[in-house]
Amino acid sequence: MKELLNQIRGIQGKLFSYNLGVVIVDDGSNPPIAKQNIPGLSIEWIRHSQNRGKGAALKTGFNHFLTQDVDPIMTMDGDLQHPPEFIPEFLRKYETGEFDVIIGSRKKNPKVMPLHRIISNTLTSLIISLLIGRFLHDSQCGFRLYSREVMESIQPDENRFHLESEMLVRCGWKNFRIGHIPIPTIYNQAPSAIRNVSDTLNFITLIFKLVKERMIGNV
Numbered sequence: 001m002k003e004l005l006n007q008i009r010g011i012q013g014k015l016f017s018y019n020l021g022v023v024i025v026d027d028g029s030n031p032p033i034a035k036q037n038i039p040g041l042s043i044e045w046i047r048h049s050q051n052r053g054k055g056a057a058l059k060t061g062f063n064h065f066l067t068q069d070v071d072p073i074m075t076m077d078g079d080l081q082h083p084p085e086f087i088p089e090f091l092r093k094y095e096t097g098e099f100d101v102i103i104g105s106r107k108k109n110p111k112v113m114p115l116h117r118i119i120s121n122t123l124t125s126l127i128i129s130l131l132i133g134r135f136l137h138d139s140q141c142g143f144r145l146y147s148r149e150v151m152e153s154i155q156p157d158e159n160r161f162h163l164e165s166e167m168l169v170r171c172g173w174k175n176f177r178i179g180h181i182p183i184p185t186i187y188n189q190a191p192s193a194i195r196n197v198s199d200t201l202n203f204i205t206l207i208f209k210l211v212k213e214r215m216i217g218n219v
Helices: 002-012 054-066 084-095 115-132 148-153 163-173 196-215
Strands: 021-027 042-048 073-075 101-105 144-146 178-182
Touching: 002 084, 021 054, 042 054, 054 073, 054 148, 054 163, 084 101, 084 144, 084 178, 101 163, 115 163, 115 196, 144 148, 163 178, 163 196
Parallel strands: 021 042, 101 178
Antiparallel strands: 073 144, 101 144
């Protein structure tokens, strides 16, 4: 975590139009994530008393930022799979005014990305693309930028990994504009909390739930 925060501090030194406020959401880890003080970087720490899932952690972060005068909001994982040096590219693309959501887009390279992740990513990206009527290359990448308008308009329900899929479907159906930024594919051998069978079933359940909501006019 300290290495990631130091990298973000380095990016802050190159940005003159933005102040990067960082919120770390510790989702009930045991032991708790050790707090770091990085000079020159504003950091706030929020801890869940027990593990509630990635989606719940993201919603905690979203709600925290919405209490402040912040725009846009960016998300990234804490395991160094998302290089902070690409933050300025996200911001430059956002400044064009052409996009409300910007997603990191990784190459599905079997030499780097595990085969089962390539398969699941390809299938979920295809399903979501068909649902919203526009092509998404990498719907599962957590390195993202959301406009404040998106955050104020979307109230996701999911508490685990599929919140990120839910966000894209809801954004697509609300006609928010979705763009992409190419980023490196990095897997650092950290253990994954994704469970192939159960998470596939959860994704299918999410899609049916969203389609049902749309059919009755709630989305």
